[in-house]
Amino acid sequence: MGSHAAVSFLTNIAKAAFGLGTAATVLSSSLYTVDGGERAVLFDRFRGVLDQTVGEGTHFLIPILQRPHVFDIRTKPHTFSSISGTKDLQMVNLTLRVLSRPEVSRLPTIFQTLGLEYDEKVLPSIGNEVLKAVVAQFNADQLLTERPQVSALVRDSLIKRARDFNIELDDVAITHLSYGMEFSRAVEAKQVAQQEAERSKFVVMKADQERRAAVIRAEGESEAAQLISDATAKAGMGLIELRRIEASREVAATLARSPNVAYLPGGQSMLFNLNAGR
Numbered sequence: 001m002g003s004h005a006a007v008s009f010l011t012n013i014a015k016a017a018f019g020l021g022t023a024a025t026v027l028s029s030s031l032y033t034v035d036g037g038e039r040a041v042l043f044d045r046f047r048g049v050l051d052q053t054v055g056e057g058t059h060f061l062i063p064i065l066q067r068p069h070v071f072d073i074r075t076k077p078h079t080f081s082s083i084s085g086t087k088d089l090q091m092v093n094l095t096l097r098v099l100s101r102p103e104v105s106r107l108p109t110i111f112q113t114l115g116l117e118y119d120e121k122v123l124p125s126i127g128n129e130v131l132k133a134v135v136a137q138f139n140a141d142q143l144l145t146e147r148p149q150v151s152a153l154v155r156d157s158l159i160k161r162a163r164d165f166n167i168e169l170d171d172v173a174i175t176h177l178s179y180g181m182e183f184s185r186a187v188e189a190k191q192v193a194q195q196e197a198e199r200s201k202f203v204v205m206k207a208d209q210e211r212r213a214a215v216i217r218a219e220g221e222s223e224a225a226q227l228i229s230d231a232t233a234k235a236g237m238g239l240i241e242l243r244r245i246e247a248s249r250e251v252a253a254t255l256a257r258s259p260n261v262a263y264l265p266g267g268q269s270m271l272f273n274l275n276a277g278r
Contacts, residue, residue, distance in 0.1 A: 039073050054068070069116065071110075071111075082132065109166060122165045
């Protein structure tokens with residue numbers, strides 16, 4: 001009798017545990033959580049994708065019949081490159097960086113048409129399309145001289161194009177711009193030619209300055225000679241003799257300061273004196 005009661009008690013405990021486990025499983029499968037910066041879209045097996053977007057927090061659903069799909073609605077960066085042709089048929093390589101996020105009210109439509117990887121499917125294609133269309137409107141050198149205008153045109157065109165897919169762009173920027181080898185060589189050759197032209201211009205200016213200096217020098221010497229001639233005509237040869245004496249004094253002073261100069265008397269008197277001494 002006692003063993004029968006024990007078995008019945010254990011059976012009741014097992015049934016209760018099974019019931020509690022089943023209830024916990026059903027309750028757990030009926031709840032789902034949407035974290036901060038996320039939104040959820042519910043798919044119902046009978047009604048399809050529901051039009052309402054579910055916000056943050058813990059929510060109920062019908063197990064088996066409904067399944068949540070969670071979207072990250074925070075702004076995310078995307079970078080992609082494009083090789084495009086300019087108006088003057090030069091090839092340029094541009095890198096574009098965009099900050100994108102989905103339009104929250106249109107998440108059910110995004111899920112139906114594009115899925116959870118909507119940004120990877122849309123942004124590279126429309127980015128390349130817009131870059132090629134904008135770059136084709138400018139010459140290669142204008143991409144540098146008019147870069148703010150190019151960036152603004154790319155940004156406006158890309159924002160408008162992304163809205164067709166219910167995607168919002170918070171920022172669009174061209175982060176890198178490089179030219180092909182042919183254009184780079186042409187720019188380098190142009191710079192070398194400009195440097196050669198500047199050098200030639202400098203040589204011509206230098207020669208012109210030297211010519212003017214020679215003319216001024218000649219005019220000064222001519223005026224000096226004229227002044228000397230006039231002075232000689234008025235004062236006679238005395239001025240010339242005075243200049244000769246001054247020049248002789250300068251030569252004598254220079255020779256006197258030199259240790260390698262010896263003075264010998266003129267004529268044969270020095271040899272006579274040497275013989276007399278013997």
